[in-house]
Amino acid sequence: MLHKGRAFLTSLGITIGIASVVMVVSIGSGAQSLITNQITSLGTNLISVLPGGRFDDGPPVAMMGITVTTLKLEDAEAINDPVNVPNVIAACAYVKGAVTVNAGGEAVDSFANGVSxxxxxxxxxxxxxxxFFTEQEQNGIExxxxxGATVAEEVFNxxxxxxxxxxxxxxPFTVIGVLEKRGAVAFQDRDDQVFIPVTVAQKIIFGLDYINLIRVKIDSGDNLERAKSDIEATIRAxxxxxxxxDDxxxxxxxATLVGMFTAITGVLKFFLTAIAAISLVIGGVGIMNIMLVAVTERTREIGLRKALGAQKRRILEQFLFEAIVVTLLGGAAGIIIGVAVSALVALAVRSLGYDWSFAISGTAIFIAFSVSCAVGVVFGYYPAKKAANLNPIEALRHE
Known part of the structure; x- marks a missing residue:
């Protein structure tokens, strides 16, 4: 049999690779489900207007972390006019950024939403x-x-x-209201935020002449496409x-934004899984090397067995079996570690107040075991074949 220490060290590559794949699939699915559910919870009758276009039918420019300055407050005001968009209930402009909130010596880092x-x-x-503040206060830049509920608690105790x-x-700002607790959306705690008139955010806090987003509420989900066309026509004009x-x-x-996010995270999961798979290849090479060392060390044993009538097939099967056992043990350890780490991540995220779903796909575990077995067969075959083809006379002479 193989040297236990060598077998353990060699199987580490397989363990790391399988654990990485399981974690990527589980954690990726949990994050995807969480953000999708949170975005959907905002409402099915909402339309988001983002600055900039998109990359060749890919994701929006604004969702790629690129600053775009094409949307103005006047665009939101035009969309909010029922003459332009008959199905509109309300349109809200957003300017966002990190700020420090201080009251009586209690300072907290927060997130400011300049909104309509x-x-x-x-x-x-x-x-x-x-x-909440009024249209007059917004126009008067008051x-x-x-x-947000969390900021109110932290600052005023x-x-x-x-x-x-x-x-x-x-x-200095005058506090006129506190929002009810609402939890987080897309990993942003909506309670750990402050809300100020968009005009104040632009002119006093951030010094901007543009806005980051317009969110539009429509009277019915059935009228989304019609409203979307009206919004596009309004801004184009x-x-x-x-x-x-040229938009x-x-x-x-x-719903469309959820689909885009799902596509982006799907591609990300694919590349992370591909990177994790490199560990499997490295582990496979390690398996092949240790099996070649084992063949060299056991040359006389192989020669003796063949001299006593052992068939090539039996020798090949023995060494192939040993390679598969090592990879399967490494794969099993990887699955256990991957599941355990994924569960710990789920518990940690839930402790922060997020509704994170912990799910391990039976298909993913089956594939992980299958891949482990395949690695053992593929990388163990050459050493096993070499052992089976040894000349018994030369093997017995081996020192």
Whole structure:
């Protein structure tokens, strides 16, 4: 039999490869399911307008982390006009960025959403205390703020925040409301945010003349396509675009964005799995090397067995069996480690308040075992064949 220490070290490559594949499939599926469910929970009658087009029918430019400045606040206001989009309930502009919120010496890092006064209508957000800001406050660039539930708790420690002053990036704001707890969407804690008029965010906090996003709520999911066409026509008219190929924006329903995200994560999972598979190849080469060493060390044993009448097939089967056993043991260890790590990740994410689903595909485990066996056969065949073809006389002379 093989030397135990060598066999263990050699099977590590197989273990790491199989564990990586199991983790990529499990964690990737969990993340995909989580974000898809969270985005869908925003509503089926929403249309998102993103700045910039897309890469050759691929993902939107804005979703690739590239800053695009083509959307303006006036675009959102035009979409919010029923004359332009008859099926609109409300349209909300967004400007987002990281900020520091300070009140009475309590400073916390947070995320500022510069939004339109229509935010609560579009996002179905509920005010737990106070109120949301008005159109007049938005147009007047008044420094008022609505706090997310987490920010209110961290900054004011149970004290009623309404009417209090907080500083956002050193600018004083008056707290006029607090939102109810809403949890996270797409790994962003919506309770750990502050909401200020979009005009204030543009002119005072971030110094921008553009917006990052427009989200539009339509009266019915059945009217999405009609509303999408009206939105596109409205922005094209404002941007003086005559050919749709020249669009400097993109309007998509939530369902379409979910499909895009699923496609992107699918490609990512494929490449991560391919990278993990490299460990299997490396492990396979290690199996082949250790089997060749074993053949060399056991040359006299092989010669003796053949001299006593052992057939080539039996010698080949023995060494092939040993190679398969090593890879299967490594594969089994990899599956156990992969499942355990995936379960720990699921528990950790759930502890943060996310509804993460832990799922291990039986098909994935079957494939992992099959791949382990295949690696043993493919990389163990050459050493086994070499052992089977040894000349018994020369083998017995081997020192």
């Amino acid at each position: 006064y229509t935010y609560t209508d579009v996002e179905s957000a509920v005010i737990s205390d106070g109120r 420094k008022v703020v609505v706090l 149970g004290v009623d925040p309404i009417g209090q002053t907080v500083k956002i990036n050193r600018e 404002r941007h003086d675009i005559r050919d749709p190929k 400097d924006f993109m309007a998509e329903s939530i």
